[in-house]
Amino acid sequence: MTPSELEQYLFEKIPLSRAMQVAAIEVSEQCVRLRAPLAPNVNHRATVFGGSASTLAILSAWSLLHVRLQGRLPGASIVIQRHSMTYERPMTGEFAALAALASPEQWPRFLRALERWGKARICVNSMLEYRGEQAGLFNGEFVAFARE
Amino acid sequence: MTPSELEQYLFEKIPLSRAMQVAAIEVSEQCVRLRAPLAPNVNHRATVFGGSASTLAILSAWSLLHVRLQGRLPGASIVIQRHSMTYERPMTGEFAALAALASPEQWPRFLRALERWGKARICVNSMLEYRGEQAGLFNGEFVAFARE
Numbered sequence: 001m002t003p004s005e006l007e008q009y010l011f012e013k014i015p016l017s018r019a020m021q022v023a024a025i026e027v028s029e030q031c032v033r034l035r036a037p038l039a040p041n042v043n044h045r046a047t048v049f050g051g052s053a054s055t056l057a058i059l060s061a062w063s064l065l066h067v068r069l070q071g072r073l074p075g076a077s078i079v080i081q082r083h084s085m086t087y088e089r090p091m092t093g094e095f096a097a098l099a100a101l102a103s104p105e106q107w108p109r110f111l112r113a114l115e116r117w118g119k120a121r122i123c124v125n126s127m128l129e130y131r132g133e134q135a136g137l138f139n140g141e142f143v144a145f146a147r148e
Numbered sequence: 149m150t151p152s153e154l155e156q157y158l159f160e161k162i163p164l165s166r167a168m169q170v171a172a173i174e175v176s177e178q179c180v181r182l183r184a185p186l187a188p189n190v191n192h193r194a195t196v197f198g199g200s201a202s203t204l205a206i207l208s209a210w211s212l213l214h215v216r217l218q219g220r221l222p223g224a225s226i227v228i229q230r231h232s233m234t235y236e237r238p239m240t241g242e243f244a245a246l247a248a249l250a251s252p253e254q255w256p257r258f259l260r261a262l263e264r265w266g267k268a269r270i271c272v273n274s275m276l277e278y279r280g281e282q283a284g285l286f287n288g289e290f291v292a293f294a295r296e
Contacts, residue, residue, distance in 0.1 A: 013192035016200055019167035044161035050210075050228040051203030052164055058199045080198040084232040 001067050003027045009066075010059065017059055020052055024063070025096065032064040033129075035096040047090040053097075053128055054085045057138035060099035061124035065142055072111060075147050081121070083140035091130035099126040102139060110144075118146040149215050151175045157214075158207060165207055168200055172211070173244065177219075180212040181277075183244040195238040201245075201276055202233045205286035208247035209272035213290055220259060223295050229269070231288035239278035247274040250287060258292075266294040 001009075003024035010017040010024070021040050026033035034056055041052035062078055069076040101107060102123035113120035121143050128136035149157075151172035158165040158172070169188050174181040182204055189200035210226055217224045249255060250271035261268035269291050276284035 013190075014197050014199075015188055015190065016164075016167065016197055016203075019164065019188070040163055040167070042161075042163065045225060045227070049162050049164055050231075051162075051199075051206045054202050054206070054231070055199030058202070062198075077193060079193070079238070080235055082232070082234040083198075083202070084230070086230040087228055090227070 001027055001070055006032070006063055006067065010063070014059070016055065020055065022056065022059060027063070027067055029068050031098055031100045032060050032067060033096055033098045034060045034063065035094060038093050045090070047092050048095050050087055053087065053091070053095065053136055054138065056095070056097040057085065057099070057126040057128060057136070058083065058140065060097040060126045061138065061140050062142065064099040064101070064124055065122065065144065069144065073114060073146055076114065077145045078142050079145070081141045081143050083138060085136065085138045087136045089130070089135050091128070091135050093130070095135065096129040097126045097138070098129055099124055114144050114146055120144055149175055149218055154180070154211055154215065158211070162207070164203065168203065170204065170207060175211070175215055177216050179246055179248045180208050180215060181244055181246045182208045182211065183242060186241050193238070195240050196243050198235055201235065201239070201243065201284055202286065204243070204245040205233065205247070205274040205276060205284070206231065206288065208245040208274045209286065209288050210290065212247040212249070212272055213270065213292065217292065221262060221294055224262065225293045226290050229289045229291050231286060233284065233286045235284045237278070237283050239276070239283050241278070243283065244277040245274045245286070246277055247272055262292050262294055268292055
């Protein structure tokens with residue numbers, strides 16, 4: 001899946017990603033990096049609104065699982081169960097979220113459970129980036145279903 | 149502050165709230181309830197997107213502090229520091245977030261700290277509601293600054 005294909009998928013299925021003007025920058029099995037401009041995501045302090053920051057993190061984490069499962073179980077569906085988020089410093093311009101598996105070594109077990117039981121859980125981290133530095137951290141637990 | 153005044157404030161300062169078609173339903177010092185329709189907040193499963201759900205919760209929690217501080221320290225500014233969120237069941241239509249202080253008895257101490265030191269922290273809960281039942285739970289820690 002190319003960045004442009006992921007972007008189109010998000011725009012089509014999750015209209016909030018379009019409102020936020022999300023762009024997919026990097027898409028691989030190792031990581032997904034999404035970016036968004038300040039203007040549609042601004043708050044009362046002229047910084048990035050916390051809701052936009054956590055939404056970009058959720059989108060990047062969800063996209064990573066979506067991309068990884070596309071090749072293995074294309075019918076699989078992924079839903080967020082819980083997440084936590086820290087906001088470390090204000091972002092006053094374009095920002096990004098870089099998602100990677102929290103424990104890549106758990107992927108094979110996750111896949112086996114998904115194929116065997118039709119349902120499995122896995123955690124994804126996403127780092128908020130502003131001007132090349134970490135500006136926040138997301139950790140989310142997702143559940144995947146083998147069929148919609 | 150009336151629901152309509154809060155709504156206008158959010159629309160003006162946080163454009164994402166407009167994209168989500170957020171409506172303010174209840175606004176008091178005890179609680180703030182915000183509502184949003186499914187269409188602009190839908191995901192690939194035709195349920196409410198997790199990013200929209202957590203954003204509505206953040207907006208409701210932030211609004212509660214904004215409303216409470218308006219009467220006391222109108223120049224105060226509120227920023228989210230961290231939050232956690234659980235998603236308990238899918239929502240397939242209009243949803244709401246009802247925010248209240250996590251520990252109302254801490255409010256006087258919070259205000260004193262804010263007036264004395266110009267900075268103080270407080271936690272707010274927000275319950276996601278779908279068809280009158282709890283569908284998720286948000287807990288967020290906010291820091292307030294006495295002046296912008």
